[in-house]
Amino acid sequence: MNKDKWSRREFLGTSAVAAGASLAPKSFFTLPRAVPPSDRVRFGMIGVGMQGHGLLGESITLPGVECAAACDLYDGRHTLAREIVRPDLPVTRRYQELLDNKDIDCIVAAVPDHWHKQVVVDAVSAGKDIYCEKPMSHSPADGVAMVEAGKRTGRIIQIGSQRVSSQICAKAKELISQGTLGDLMLVEGWLGRNDPNGAWEYPPPPDLSPKNLDWDTWQGTVPKRAFDPNIFARWRCWKEYGTGVAGDLLVHLVSGMMFMVGVNAPPKQASAVGGIRRWKDGRNMPDVHAVVYDYDGLPVYMRLNLGTEMPETYRIQGSKGILEVTGSSLSFTPQSGKDQYPSYYTGSYPRALRDAYLAKWHQENDPKTGQPVAMPETMSFTGPDFDDVRPHLWTYFEAVRTRKPVTEDVVFGHNAALACHMANESYFRKTSVSWDEASKTIRGS
Numbered sequence: 001m002n003k004d005k006w007s008r009r010e011f012l013g014t015s016a017v018a019a020g021a022s023l024a025p026k027s028f029f030t031l032p033r034a035v036p037p038s039d040r041v042r043f044g045m046i047g048v049g050m051q052g053h054g055l056l057g058e059s060i061t062l063p064g065v066e067c068a069a070a071c072d073l074y075d076g077r078h079t080l081a082r083e084i085v086r087p088d089l090p091v092t093r094r095y096q097e098l099l100d101n102k103d104i105d106c107i108v109a110a111v112p113d114h115w116h117k118q119v120v121v122d123a124v125s126a127g128k129d130i131y132c133e134k135p136m137s138h139s140p141a142d143g144v145a146m147v148e149a150g151k152r153t154g155r156i157i158q159i160g161s162q163r164v165s166s167q168i169c170a171k172a173k174e175l176i177s178q179g180t181l182g183d184l185m186l187v188e189g190w191l192g193r194n195d196p197n198g199a200w201e202y203p204p205p206p207d208l209s210p211k212n213l214d215w216d217t218w219q220g221t222v223p224k225r226a227f228d229p230n231i232f233a234r235w236r237c238w239k240e241y242g243t244g245v246a247g248d249l250l251v252h253l254v255s256g257m258m259f260m261v262g263v264n265a266p267p268k269q270a271s272a273v274g275g276i277r278r279w280k281d282g283r284n285m286p287d288v289h290a291v292v293y294d295y296d297g298l299p300v301y302m303r304l305n306l307g308t309e310m311p312e313t314y315r316i317q318g319s320k321g322i323l324e325v326t327g328s329s330l331s332f333t334p335q336s337g338k339d340q341y342p343s344y345y346t347g348s349y350p351r352a353l354r355d356a357y358l359a360k361w362h363q364e365n366d367p368k369t370g371q372p373v374a375m376p377e378t379m380s381f382t383g384p385d386f387d388d389v390r391p392h393l394w395t396y397f398e399a400v401r402t403r404k405p406v407t408e409d410v411v412f413g414h415n416a417a418l419a420c421h422m423a424n425e426s427y428f429r430k431t432s433v434s435w436d437e438a439s440k441t442i443r444g445s
């Protein structure tokens with residue numbers, strides 16, 4: 001599978017079930033762990049849509065993990081959950097029933113962004129751990145409330161930006177922390193798509209109606225609209241429900257960058273530009289969005305584009321070379337940081353001065369006869385072609401069992417989401433913005 005397909009599969013999360021079992025890295029899915037019955041984790045699934053059905057199918061193939069019930073507001077997804085798990089799986093439209101069920105240890109939630117905060121706060125308040133999809137929050141205030149609920153209850157909260165469980169990102173992290181890149185200078189990341197599905201123009205289920213969907217509850221606390229199947233399927237296009245390309249795609253790039261570089265804070269500043277350049281279908285979120293961040297002095301430049309296909313890539317630039325990271329491979333090209341040739345500036349010297357400079361330079365720098373010439377080594381790693389959703393879920397269920405803290409916890413998730421909210425705020429306000437920790441708000445600068 002090429003990088004491009006990897007990117008799409010990762011971001012859409014649609015084929016986790018089909019792809020996971022055969023493609024996941026051995027270290028994660030062939031764990032020969034015999035799980036005693038008492039050690040089984042029983043989870044409740046909330047949201048069985050495009051991402052949720054993949055998480056559900058993947059989770060039930062993990063050793064010692066079992067689905068006890070599923071919840072969705074659309075009855076067609078009750079049928080789907082039963083097709084995935086078992087025909088008599090308990091299903092409901094009310095997630096509170098899962099939270100009240102003492103046989104359920106924890107929750108996996110894949111609801112649209114505007115529902116994340118309420119589901120997470122309700123779940124941890126009911127004593128359940130929760131895996132919640134990315135972006136963690138729909139707004140900075142939602143994120144603050146979620147961090148507070150996580151601290152108050154001590155429950156495990158893991159957010160679903162699976163880059164932190166990627167073997168390739170882990171290898172990059174190792175190289176960076178060993179100083180292989182020298183001093184970090186700048187990080188770039190990008191992703192592009194060029195087709196209607198990639199731009200979220202999904203086909204709504206043909207039978208969808210207010211009879212089989214609780215449309216009123218689906219809308220949550222946002223201003224109510226008449227039933228609209230396109231909003232149900234394409235909610236990412238509107239800020240009332242989604243978080244734009246920032247929350248949908250940039251959040252993966254930011255989370256991966258934070259993990260690899262070892263940052264766990266919001267950016268100091270963000271400045272973004274973009275527009276609705278390609279998909280003029282009534283959406284109110286940009287389809288092209290470029291943002292420059294200041295991460296405590298480290299410039300991070302990210303580009304998202306729904307009008308031109310570009311495989312997801314990071315280019316991490318350091319004083320000792322460039323590390324390029326894609327879905328299943330990375331390569332490091334070293335740079336000596338020293339002059340390889342005499343300075344071209346000396347072409348402006350009169351001949352005598354130039355000749356003297358050149359003679360000295362060659363004497364000091366030319367390889368000595370009989371001595372080995374330094375040959376910088378390019379490093380490259382190619383991982384198995386895998387889906388990092390599976391190890392990410394495994395980390396979560398292990399944390400539920402062992403209470404071991406997870407990397408992508410509520411604070412990490414909040415910091416990553418803040419970067420996305422700052423990108424959106426900067427785009428809409430047409431000015432650079434910063435995060436003010438004292439007031440916990442985004443400020444224009």
Ligand SMILES: NC(=O)c1ccc[n+]([C@@H]2O[C@H](COP(=O)([O-])OP(=O)(O)OC[C@H]3O[C@@H](n4cnc5c(N)ncnc54)[C@H](O)[C@@H]3O)[C@@H](O)[C@H]2O)c1
Pocket residue numbers: 010011012013046047048049050051052071072073074077093095110111112113115133134135160161162217218232233247248
């Ligand atoms: N990690 C990834 O790579 C990845 C990929 C795709 C989507 N996602 C995330 O997953 C989440 C869901 O996205 P999706 O594409 O699956 O959306 P979707 O619209 O396909 O599915 C969401 C489901 O949640 C249900 N739902 C909504 N509110 C609910 C509520 N209050 N109670 C119960 N069910 C409710 C809806 O009826 C729907 O079936 C989003 O946050 C998205 O960003 C993550």
